[in-house]
Amino acid sequence: MPPIARRISSGFRRSSSEGDRLKVDLSSLTLATAAERLRRRELSSAELTEAALERIAQTEPRLHAFLTVSADEARSQAAAADARLARGEPLSSLDGVPLALKDVFLTRGVRTTAASRILESFVPPYDGTAVARLRARGAVFVGKTNCDEFAMGSSTENSAFGSTRNPWDLERVPGGSSGGSAVAVAAGQCLGALGTDTGGSIRLPAAYCGVVGLKPTYGRVSRYGIVDYASSLDQVGPFARDVQGAAILLEALAGHDPLDSTSASADVPRYASTLRPELGALRVGVPREYFQEGMQPEVESSVREAIAVLESLGASVENVSLPHARYAVATYYLIATAEASSNLARYDGIRYGRRASGASNLLETYSRSREEGFGAEVKRRIMLGTYALSAGYYDAYYGKAQKVRTLVRRDFEQAFERCDVLVAPTAPTTAFALGEKLDDPLAMYLSDVLTISVNLAGLPALSLPCGVDGEGLPIGLQLIGKPFGEQALLGAGYAYEQATDWHRQRPEEPS
């Protein structure tokens, strides 16, 4: 199949056939404009939700962004939201807004698979905290999105239920692991979505799909009720069409949770209402290690251009160095896999999840349930992590990686003595072809070379669109902040959006 044609449009155009059928065109709305029209009752949540479900039905055969579409539940949530809006008693600015959830977020009564056979029929008896917070604010959940199995991957090809495709070019990956959430937002199947980011799993798909993705500071958002991958690195975050949408979602999600002892008690700023079009005096650092050989030339030029835009808005720019950046991927793949091997020990076929049939004893029940239930990448990471933690190797691998993690963190601390925000590409290239890196785990791991250090250091980072390459594929700009510096990132991103048009691009209809 040849790459589909693309257009750069204002996003306010609609194809005639679609316009005739639908009252609402989601691709003409952002999360904030939809919320505003709901509040003014120019639109109902039912109309928005039907438009989202219609769009999903129309595009899913090509995109496969969803593992479960919860249409009935979404309709009843929308009806309840409309009743509140009619009474003038909305629960929040998210009341009635259709969102999607990566299928690692536990949702009461709605199947949650982590894109794994081992959880194929798992229906959680409770909501995780992020979901509960959005539900309490009236959000409508249209469904659960595809991802790499247990969030382990950079392309969404490791899903046990088939790949998701990039709406900008159906022969390319959407990035991963939160690929379905990024695609759902990019393709107008919803107005915002949640993902998780352990080594780049929000930022990489945001960059590849031309949407905004935010990985908050470690501890900013509760991890209670997500399917764990690597607990010292995992963080929940939002996807949206623009920075304002991400800010609205973060404000709803952030805050201390007694059910997650690693969640931070730091105050939650009013991220959305404090956004200003002016940049102010911002000190921007450009890490030289993030502009390396092998980078796609158009990625470098677009990011350099974006830095010039920030400078024209009043930022001061200087070069900084993160000398241990080149060790981050190796460090990550020891720490993350070690934590994963421990976290995934719970999938034993006893209390929930898939159990192998015909096992003659308990040990065989464990090992065969896990053999049948886990895919190749999950097995690879469990094996690597178990090896790195095993007797005789612990100090050489896991212990060594923890020490290098300290060096990576110190690099950032030094850079942030002179800067407020670091600016870099999100990924060295635009979206790669489906299948291109499937047989080479190391090449796949290196897709995250520019995102992974941030997780090791626990920092917040934002990816937003800053250009397209010669094939018309989106390019992501990454802004990295100090711990709990989300406001500076969102502020810089918002000012950048006011000066540019990249966030208004939409992919051509994938039909």
Added chain:
Amino acid sequence: MKITREQVRHVAALARLALSAEEEETLASELEAILGYVATLDELDTEGVPPTAHALDTGPVFRDDEVRNGPQVEALLENAPDRAENFFRVPKIIE
């Protein structure tokens, strides 16, 4: 570092993971390649560097010792692969 099929079998046993002969073969070469790559960490002198277990050190966290009811028995057992009354049923473990 050379990773043998023997080592793969040992680690798989630790991880409670049954593997086919083909998977053992593939994993031996893949783990060898990945461990070869992570050996770049040996270039760094980390003598005296403290390990980082959590990026943001918050210290010990306490909470009040209060009773809290999570999902109830029936809700939890609904996901059980096999059950009998209010119990998870498992294969016999005593030979």
